[in-house]
Every structure is written in structure tokens, then in C-alpha cells.
Amino acid sequence: MKTKILLLATSLLTASLFTPAQAQFPMGGGTAQPKALPGTAGDQSPKGTARITGSVVDSTQAKAIEFASIALYNKTTGKAVDGTVADDKGKFALTKLVAGDYRVLITFVGFRNKTIESLTLANGQSLDVGTIKLSSSTKTLDEVTVTGQAAMIEEKVDRLVYNADKDITAKGGDATDILRKVPLLTVDLDGNVSLRGSQNIRVLINNKPSTIIASSVADALKQIPADQIKTVEVITSPSAKYDAEGSGGIINIITKKNSLQGLNLNVDSGVGNRGSLLSLNGGYRKGKAGFTLGGFGRAMYNTITKTSLEQTSVVGGVSTLTRQTGDGDSRGLFGQYNLGFDYDLAKNQSLTAGVRYGVRNMISQQDLVTRLFTNGTPGSVSNRNVESKNLSGTVDMNLDYLHTFKPQQEWSISTLYSRNDLTNNFDADLLNGSEALTGRQRNLNKNVNQEFTLQTDYQTPIKKNQLIEFGAKGIFREVNSDYQYLLAGPTGGFTTENNGTLGSLLYHQNIAAGYTSYTYTTKKRYTLKGGLRYEHTFIDASTKEDGPIGIGNYGVLVPSLNASKTIKGTTVKLAYNRRIQRPGLQQLNPNFNAANPQNITIGNPALRPELTNNFELGLSKTIKKTFVNATFFGRVTNNAITQIREPSDTLVGAIVTTYQNIGRQYTYGTNTFANVAITSKINVGVFLNFFYTSLTGQTTGVDGLSQELTNTGFNLSGGSFASAQFKNGWGAQAFGFMQGTQVQLQGTQGGFGFYTVGVKKEFANKKGSVGLAAENFLTSRFNIHTVLNSPQFNQVNDVYLYNRGVRVTFTYKIGKMTMDAPRKKAKSVNNDDVKSDGAGQAPAAGGGGTPRQ
Structure with a gap:
């Protein structure tokens, strides 16, 4: 429109x-x-x-x-x-x-x-x-178009937009490199994404979800090359047409597309000391039909990590001090291949279909040395060499139909099938102080997450200043996780004897939803948009060990209200919405992950959803060449899903991390940013995120007694960027970001910094370009210092990341192309429903179309 x-x-x-x-x-x-x-x-x-x-x-x-x-x-x-x-x-x-x-x-x-x-x-x-x-x-x-440099950041009625295609330092990187630069977002050095301090967000790619994110959004984002991203949209107050999932908001990554006639092929490549990329994307359009075919591969290597851990736990009156050091590295291969098709059935009817396959092979190796002290007396010393494999393959298939009756009056039917096969294994060799092999451990965890979605939407204008929308949606989801914990001696085969375990989780989750939304604009240009959505969730879950899990069905009514008005050049926006956050796969998975036996992770299949009320007041104004935006927000979450850590009652000195619905969480704060267009070709911007968090909840310790935990504190982060275009196709850009200490229920997680600079030269009438980008080149490493504590344990963890990098990039466009006339495509499915865990797990996916429910 x-x-x-x-x-x-x-x-x-x-x-x-x-x-x-x-x-x-x-x-x-x-x-x-x-x-x-x-x-x-x-x-x-x-x-x-x-x-x-x-x-x-x-x-x-x-x-x-x-x-x-x-x-x-x-x-x-x-x-x-x-x-x-x-x-x-x-x-x-x-x-x-x-x-x-x-x-x-x-x-x-x-x-x-x-x-x-x-x-x-x-x-x-x-x-x-x-x-x-x-x-x-x-x-x-x-x-018409070459009139100056477009703004890097734009604010629209219901979202903030970061124009990533203007980022010349992105070549050769991945989506996490882009998201780090988006105001309101925080991305740590592992790729975990937060919006205003919350990882409970929904990540979409071209408005579509995918089961790939049921494992980890941090790993999934590494599959998306940065130079294929056009824009990143941050939606903090979604309307009723969006799924109720994602208490923190929605992030929508829009990839580059074209509406060109003829045949074209784009080649993008990059090579650096920590990663390489090769991407080929082509398209053909003739008359009413269009095809796209693309694929890329990305290799990550030379990623070194060093860790230092010191923790004290008290179980049964016995105090155990654990000191641990680790040296590791990781490597990975990521790929994505897609085939798309669209066809104009008639002037006002269109059909869109697509198939996408993604692969992620991540392998990490770590050597751990652990020393135990019991009541101050030195105890055992053990060495452990661990190789972890995180392998996945994802298939997404969609078919969408759109019928446009007249401007703003349309009806659509959308379908999506998505399947993710995930393998998450580790093998560990156990050595004594003299480096002799004493035993072996193996954890096999096979997960299959598949879902089918069917939805229909209709919208129609009422007079000239009103619009009504309504629709219905069904999601049919199945998660199947089989896990084995196997043991072996220095020689021989693996068995489940001597405390080895095996089990499985079968989790069915079906969702029925309906919504209606109404938009009204007055003669004085007040805009009001209200909506109401109802979702009912049906759950059938069981484990091999314990049988059915008593999780009842539940329904939730989700209202939303957005209002805006421009007064003397200042735009004021008010918003309220209620959101639901269902637990994600990693939070549910009862697999006993003991790759590091001093820090064990296990899911909780009995988790309930959390509910969040969001309030927002936004002010924005353009003062000469400067655009300023300030947003004040509040977030109240009940039944919050949070990581809980407690000493193990079976493994000496170990801390077990799981997930619980702890209680209530309050967050209040502000996001501010300013963008200055110094000239039509030079932009400078700064942004600041500042908020206060209060977490309170009940936990159960190893002694079976209930404990009330409370933690409060301030979180601060910010950054700046500058970009410039010069004559003869030259351009330059710089970016820097700092994240302060973050409050958690049982302590604080340390902050970090990130910065990058780049230059680019275009040639052959902008058909090709070469670039050079460098990141963190003034510092050899970053240290994330985390302190966690409770009445029963204290933990100090230092992670040192060596991520100094430099890369050279090259792009070239082949083919004779002509511009297609503007046309509307069929709308696509959005499943806004998987909670992010502490490892960055949150939903995302691929496809195209206007954001829908």
C-alpha cells in the first residue's frame, strides 16, 4: 500500500x-x-x-x-x-x-x-x-532514487526499522552482526538476542517462522548472511493480528528480494581470519510467473574460547570448592538453500509457494581441568576432553493465496509445514592427573520438531478512515526428543549400566486462535488501533520414565491498543498489549546434559506459560537534520520462566541449571536514540538503553525447602555509528557498542563490548564491489565476568572470547534486468510462539509477505 x-x-x-x-x-x-x-x-x-x-x-x-x-x-x-x-x-x-x-x-x-x-x-x-x-x-x-543516502534508522507507526542494506561492514558476516547494531536490541558475543533486556522475543524472517529456532536462535542466525538482509524491524507493541507469543516483542528480519524481469544472478563472497562465505542467488521472471533459486554456505573457524570457573556449594553440611579452567575452540558449517515460485492467477489473485532447506553443523571442543576441595582439603584432580556436536537440518514449505477485491480489501489463505531434525551429542574422555584415560561418557540426544499451520485473514475498509481485520489460525505441533546417557571404560562399548540413563519426551501442542482488529483515524489525525485475540492451547505430553505429564489445557485473552498523534511536529505514541510466552524446546527437554559435569543443564517438561502486560509511551521529533526518539516502557510478567541453579545432591561440587515458573518480574526503562544527517551522504547516530529490573520467585533447594529469591538492579547499554558515501563509489562506516552488567535472579552476568569499521568500493556501474572490514582489532580478547549466588552456592565464571577479525568481501551482479510493475504477493504464515532460553533459543524463519497473525 x-x-x-x-x-x-x-x-x-x-x-x-x-x-x-x-x-x-x-x-x-x-x-x-x-x-x-x-x-x-x-x-x-x-x-x-x-x-x-x-x-x-x-x-x-x-x-x-x-x-x-x-x-x-x-x-x-x-x-x-x-x-x-x-x-x-x-x-x-x-x-x-x-x-x-x-x-x-x-x-x-x-x-x-x-x-x-x-x-x-x-x-x-x-x-x-x-x-x-x-x-x-x-x-x-x-x-528518482539516487537523491542521497537513506536513513540508517527509521521509525514507523508500529515499528522501528534498521536499513541493513546501507551497512557496508556487513559483507562476510551473519545476522548477529546486523542485529548488534539495531537500537532496542542487545546481542551478546554468543549471539543471544534480547529486546529491552528480555530474551522472550519472537524472531521472524520475512514474516515467517521455522522449527529451526526451536533449538537456538543464536545458531540459527548464523545461517543468514548479513549482506542478504535488507531491513530489521523491531515491533515492541504487536497488534492482535500477530500471535500472542513473545512477551518482549517481535523482531522481523526482511531479506533482499527483487521484482525484476528477466534473468539475474548475484554472487557474494567473503573471506577472513575467522570465517568465509559464498552465496549465489538467482531469479527469473517472465510474464505472470517468477522463480527464485538461491543457496549459500558459510564456514566459521579459528574461534578460540578460554574459561575460568570457581564455585562453592554446600550440601548436607559439606562444603565443596570447585576450581576449573578450560581451553576450547569451535568450528561450523552453515548452509541454506531455497526455491521460490509465484504466479498471478488473475489481476487480483496471486499464488506464492516456497521450499527452504537449512543445515547447521556446529562442532566444539574443550579441554577441562577440574580441582575439588572438600571442607578446605584438596581432593581429586581430573581432566576431561569433550567434543560437542550440534547438527540440524530444517525444511520449510509454504503455499499462500491472496485475493484483493479493492484497495485495502483482501482475503488470504496461508499454509506452512516446517520440520527440524536436531542432533545434540557430546563425547567425553576422562583422564586422571597423569593424563591416563580412565573412562568415557557419551550423551546422544535426537530431537524432531515439526508443525503444520493453517490460517485465513480478511480485512476491509469501512468508509475512508476505518479498517477492520479478522482471522483464524490453527497450529499443530509435535516435539519428540530421545536421549541416552552412556558410559564406558577405557576400552569396550558404551552401556547404560552404572548410572547411565535413557528416555524420551513426546510433546503435542495444538493451538486454535482467532482475532479481530479495528483502526480508526479522526479528521485531526488521531490514529487508534484496538484489537482482541483469543488463543486456546491443547497439550498432551509424556515421558518414557514417568508417563503422562499433568499439564492442563489453557486459554488466554490478549487485548492490544495503539494510539498515535502528531502535535507541532512531535509524534506521540501510546501502546498497551498482553502477551503469552510458551516454553521452548530446550526448556522442556529433560535430557541430562553433562558435557561439563560441574555445570549440568536439564529441561523441565512441566513448565507453564508466562503472561506479560506491556505499557509504552513514545516521543519522536525531527529537529532540522536530527531525528530523536525516546520511548518509556514498563513490563510486568507473571509466572515468569527463569533459569534456576542449585547444587547437585548426587554429583560432588556440581551446579544443576533448570527452568522454573518462578513468580513475578518487573522491568521499567527507556530507550533513546538520535540520528543526525550531517549531509545527504553522511549520517551519525547514537543510542542508549537504560532500565530497572526486579525479579522475585520461589525455588526449591536440594533439602526440599522452599526459598524466596529476590534480585534487583539497573541495566545499561549503548552505542554509536557513523556512515559516509564518497565520490567514485567509495564508502566508509564505523560502529561501536557496549553492554553493561545484566541482572539475573541469582546474580549478574558481565558486560562486553564490540566495534567494527569498514570501507567499500563499487565498480562497473555498481554491478560489483570490494570491501574490507575489521572488528575488535584493538583488543585481543573480551572477558564476560558472571557472578551467581544463593544461600547454597556461589559461582564466579570468566569466559574469554578471542574474536579479533578482518575480512575481505566481493560481490557481483550478472544478468540483464528490467523493473517489474508493483504487485501484491500472497501473505504468509507467522507463528509467533517459542520462548527464548538463556542460550538464546527463540523462534524465527523464512518467507515473505506482510506480517500476519
Whole structure:
């Protein structure tokens, strides 16, 4: 819709150059009836009875060109005497014309002008000039679009948009490199994403979900090359059309697409000391049909990590001190391959289909040395060499249909099938102090997460200032996790004897949802948008060991309200919504992960959802060349899902991490950013996130006694960026970010910093580019210092990340392309429902279309 409005405005402006200034253009797609100004030929002569009619279409697809400008000239004097614009069917009519000789000029942005010469009219004659075909014009597009550097950050009515395609340092990186630069977001050095301090967010890719995120959003984002991302949208107050999932909000990553006719191929590559990338993306469009085929592979290597851990635990009156050091490295291969198809069934009907396959192979190795002290007396010393494998393959298939009846009135049906096969294993060799092999351990964890979604949406305008939307949706989800914990001696096979375990989790979750939303705009430009959504969740869960898990079905009513008004150049926005956060796969998975036996993780399949009420007040204003935005927010969460750590009652000195619905969490704060356009080619920006958090909940210790835990504190983060475009295709950019200490229920997690600079040179008329980017080049390592404590344990953990990097990038575009006429695509499915865990687990996916429920 925004594109149509822009094109209409451009056409009207163009038409005004050739028509009387008082010409009145009907806004409903009807034929214009222009009125002549004094001094024009039309004013000097009486109106006649002749007329000229015709239609305007795209020469490549024979599609009507809406709002094309038609100007009529007197051939003798050369003056413009009349004009109009084409309706939504491309048709036009010039009426009440006097007899004479004329020529007609037809124009539209993105197309070459066309002139019809030597038209002779007699009184009473009706002349049909037939179908006029316009061909696309790359030159016209360049003249229109290349007017300066677009803003890196934009604020829209319901979201903040980061224009990642303007980021020249992104080449060769992945999505986490982009998300680090988006105001309101925090991405730690492991790739875990937070929005205003909350990891309970929904991540979408082109408005679609995927089961791939059921394992880890941090790993999933590594599959997306940064230079394929067009924009990142941060939606802090989603309307009722979105799923109720994601208490912190929604992040929508829009990848680059094109609407080009013909055949094209883009080659993107990069190589650096810590990673390499090769991407090939092509497309072909002819007439009503279009195909896209793409694939990329990314390798990560030379990623070194060092750790230092010191923790004290008290169990049964015995105090155990654990001191541990670790040296490790990781490597990974990531790939994604997609095939897309779209077809215009009719002028107002379209069909979109796609298949995407993603692969993630992450292997890490770590050597751990552990020393135990019991009541101050030195005890055992053990060495442990661990290799962990995180392997996954994901398939997403979608089929979407859209029927547009008239502007803003449309009906859609969307389907999505998604399956993720995830393997999460580790093998450990146990050695004594003299490096002799004493035993082996193996953990095998196979997960299959699949879901099918069917939804339908309808929207229609009511009068000119009202819009109503409603829809329904069903999600059918199944999670299956089989796990084994096997033991072996220095030689021989693995068995489940001597405390080895095996088990499985079968988790069915079906969701039925319906929503309605109403938008009203007053004459004084107050905009109100209210909605109501109801979701009912049906759960059937069981484990092999304990049988059925007593989790009842539940329903939730989710209201939302958004209001905005511009007062003397300042835009004020108010918002309230309620959100639900269901537990994610890693939080549910009862697999006993003891890759590090001093820090064990186990899921809790009995988790209940959490509910959050969000409040927001936003102010924004443009002061000369500076855009300033300040948002004040509050978030109250009941039944909050939080990591809980307690000493193990079976493994000496070990701390066990699991998940519980602890109670209540309060967060209040502000996000502020400013963007300064120093010139049309130089932008500078700064942003600051500051909020207060209070967490309170009940936990149960190893002694079975209930404990109340409370922790409060402030969280601060911020950063700045600068970008510049120079002559002859040169550009430069710099970015820096600092994250302060973050409050957790049982302590604090240390902060970190990140910075990068880059330069780029375009060549061959912008068909190709080469670039150089460097990150963290002034520091050899970062230290994340985390302190956790409770009445029963204290833990100090230092993680040292060596992520100094440099990379060279190269891109090239092949193919002859012409611009396609604007067209609406079928809308797609959004499943906004998987909670992020402490390891960054949160939902995401691929596809296209306008965000839906």
C-alpha cells in the first residue's frame, strides 16, 4: 500500500507539470475531469464535444499501470491543454475537447515516456488510441532514487526499522552482526538476542517462522548472511493480528528480494581470519510467473574460547570448592538453500509457494581441568576432553493465496509445514592427573520438531478512515526428543549400566486462535488501533520414565491498543498489549546434559506459560537534520520462566541449571536514540538503553525447602555509528557498542563490548564491489565476568572470547534486468510462539509477505 501511495503521489506530481493546476483527480480510480487555468489553450477556446480514450499497460507483462499520467498538448502552440491519470485498470479518458491537432504524452515513474503524435479531432468525435505499452527505464529509476543516502534508522507507526542494506561492514558476516547494531536490541558475543533486556522475543524472517529456532536462535542466525538482509524491524507493541507469543516483542528480519524481469544472478563472497562465505542467488521472471533459486554456505573457524570457573556449594553440611579452567575452540558449517515460485492467477489473485532447506553443523571442543576441595582439603584432580556436536537440518514449505477485491480489501489463505531434525551429542574422555584415560561418557540426544499451520485473514475498509481485520489460525505441533546417557571404560562399548540413563519426551501442542482488529483515524489525525485475540492451547505430553505429564489445557485473552498523534511536529505514541510466552524446546527437554559435569543443564517438561502486560509511551521529533526518539516502557510478567541453579545432591561440587515458573518480574526503562544527517551522504547516530529490573520467585533447594529469591538492579547499554558515501563509489562506516552488567535472579552476568569499521568500493556501474572490514582489532580478547549466588552456592565464571577479525568481501551482479510493475504477493504464515532460553533459543524463519497473525 505504501508503494502505491508513493507511486500515486509521483504520478500526480508528474501530471501536474502537464495539466492545469486546478485539475481535480478522483481518488477512487475514476476518470479525471480537469479544469483549465486562465491563459491556457483550454481556457481560450470553448469546451468541445470530442474525447480521447485508451489504456496503459506494462509492455513486458501486459499488466495495467495504475495512475499513469496522460498529458494533452496543442500541436500548433506546443502548450498543455488538458491532462488526467489512469484508473486502477489503466484506463483513461480526456473529454470535452475542441476540434484540432494534438499530441499525447504518457509518463509513469520507472518507465520510458511515450508520445502519440498527430492526433486530429473533429467535433463530436470519440477517438480510442487503444492500448499504450510502456517499457521500463533504468535511467528514470536512477534519477528518482539516487537523491542521497537513506536513513540508517527509521521509525514507523508500529515499528522501528534498521536499513541493513546501507551497512557496508556487513559483507562476510551473519545476522548477529546486523542485529548488534539495531537500537532496542542487545546481542551478546554468543549471539543471544534480547529486546529491552528480555530474551522472550519472537524472531521472524520475512514474516515467517521455522522449527529451526526451536533449538537456538543464536545458531540459527548464523545461517543468514548479513549482506542478504535488507531491513530489521523491531515491533515492541504487536497488534492482535500477530500471535500472542513473545512477551518482549517481535523482531522481523526482511531479506533482499527483487521484482525484476528477466534473468539475474548475484554472487557474494567473503573471506577472513575467522570465517568465509559464498552465496549465489538467482531469479527469473517472465510474464505472470517468477522463480527464485538461491543457496549459500558459510564456514566459521579459528574461534578460540578460554574459561575460568570457581564455585562453592554446600550440601548436607559439606562444603565443596570447585576450581576449573578450560581451553576450547569451535568450528561450523552453515548452509541454506531455497526455491521460490509465484504466479498471478488473475489481476487480483496471486499464488506464492516456497521450499527452504537449512543445515547447521556446529562442532566444539574443550579441554577441562577440574580441582575439588572438600571442607578446605584438596581432593581429586581430573581432566576431561569433550567434543560437542550440534547438527540440524530444517525444511520449510509454504503455499499462500491472496485475493484483493479493492484497495485495502483482501482475503488470504496461508499454509506452512516446517520440520527440524536436531542432533545434540557430546563425547567425553576422562583422564586422571597423569593424563591416563580412565573412562568415557557419551550423551546422544535426537530431537524432531515439526508443525503444520493453517490460517485465513480478511480485512476491509469501512468508509475512508476505518479498517477492520479478522482471522483464524490453527497450529499443530509435535516435539519428540530421545536421549541416552552412556558410559564406558577405557576400552569396550558404551552401556547404560552404572548410572547411565535413557528416555524420551513426546510433546503435542495444538493451538486454535482467532482475532479481530479495528483502526480508526479522526479528521485531526488521531490514529487508534484496538484489537482482541483469543488463543486456546491443547497439550498432551509424556515421558518414557514417568508417563503422562499433568499439564492442563489453557486459554488466554490478549487485548492490544495503539494510539498515535502528531502535535507541532512531535509524534506521540501510546501502546498497551498482553502477551503469552510458551516454553521452548530446550526448556522442556529433560535430557541430562553433562558435557561439563560441574555445570549440568536439564529441561523441565512441566513448565507453564508466562503472561506479560506491556505499557509504552513514545516521543519522536525531527529537529532540522536530527531525528530523536525516546520511548518509556514498563513490563510486568507473571509466572515468569527463569533459569534456576542449585547444587547437585548426587554429583560432588556440581551446579544443576533448570527452568522454573518462578513468580513475578518487573522491568521499567527507556530507550533513546538520535540520528543526525550531517549531509545527504553522511549520517551519525547514537543510542542508549537504560532500565530497572526486579525479579522475585520461589525455588526449591536440594533439602526440599522452599526459598524466596529476590534480585534487583539497573541495566545499561549503548552505542554509536557513523556512515559516509564518497565520490567514485567509495564508502566508509564505523560502529561501536557496549553492554553493561545484566541482572539475573541469582546474580549478574558481565558486560562486553564490540566495534567494527569498514570501507567499500563499487565498480562497473555498481554491478560489483570490494570491501574490507575489521572488528575488535584493538583488543585481543573480551572477558564476560558472571557472578551467581544463593544461600547454597556461589559461582564466579570468566569466559574469554578471542574474536579479533578482518575480512575481505566481493560481490557481483550478472544478468540483464528490467523493473517489474508493483504487485501484491500472497501473505504468509507467522507463528509467533517459542520462548527464548538463556542460550538464546527463540523462534524465527523464512518467507515473505506482510506480517500476519
